[in-house]
Amino acid sequence: MKELSELNFPDDVMYSDDHEWTKMENDEAVIGISDYAQDQLGDIVFVELPQVGETFEKGAEFGTVESVKAVSELFLPVGGEIIAVNDALEDTPELVNNEPYTGGWMLRIKLSDKSELDQLMNKSAYLESLKG
């Protein structure tokens, strides 16, 4: 794996223990996986995402990411209703490797409980947790 200093952790997203990021945009949360997570997984060959309209609680498994010979489960950092999924990942799953915070976004959700955002970490807290 790369050194933490070689990975990209933007300031304008919040992070979870399970290495997902969340970014608020007009009352909606956009969610994806962090640069650390994509680096740990390696070349991603398939992304399995839920259907629009489904509702999940915080911490629920919402999909999987498959890299060569391994399937990793994805867990929601905040609960809510899925209002959009990134269909581009169906044909170009490598976007998650190449642009984890932009083109590789996964879900857009309407939050059930905004206070769940308070439990997420900012960049410096996330970096501390990665140093273990």
Add this chain to the structure above:
Amino acid sequence: MVKHQPPTRTLACWCLDLKTMAYQEAWEFQQAVVRAKIEKNFSQDVILFVEHAPVFTLGRRGGLENLTVSEAFLEASGIQVIQVERGGDITYHGPGQLVVYPVLDLDRQRLGITELVFMLEEIMIRVSKTLGVHAVRNPRNRGVWVGKKKIGSIGLAVRKGFSFHGMALNVNLSMTPFEWIHPCGLANVSMTSLEKELSERPSMQAVQKLTKQHLKDVFGRSLEAITREQLDRLIKL
């Protein structure tokens, strides 16, 4: 005085030989170990060794299109097909195949999946080499190969930063059930075993011992035996 605590990165791995166990039972036990690790019941990584009763397993995205016989034929054979959460396509497990499930804390080790796949291949290559079988990687298809035949397979899953499922090395098993599938979803791939490549039949016990030795070197970790009872107590905490 506070005793010196070794950093957790170098903690010994606990290893347990489950002997011959039905796939379903071993799968449930693996999941229980992962759950206990997620709940931080203990911090040691766990490596399970097992031989399965005959079974076909499908990876998360695998379908029955890679069967070369009818489902009715398979049902008559008495061998179950189980779909599981690992990566990879269809495979066969049976007595005479060494299966190793490393339940590792990937974040604590700063270990990537690609590295773990490489390490598991390396272990199978070294075990084969020690016995006199020249096994290699194939850049297009992961796993371990002797010429054009596959001798060792890999399929992993990751849950909350912990790896599970693992590798399977063909030691001295019956190869017939492999003829009923396109192993790993690859048509025209045939399988081999250490027994088929050697003039003498290697014992499972000897291969397991060699695997432990090479695993220690490749993982850079020491191994400590743990009993099923000890692990069961920690799982139920």
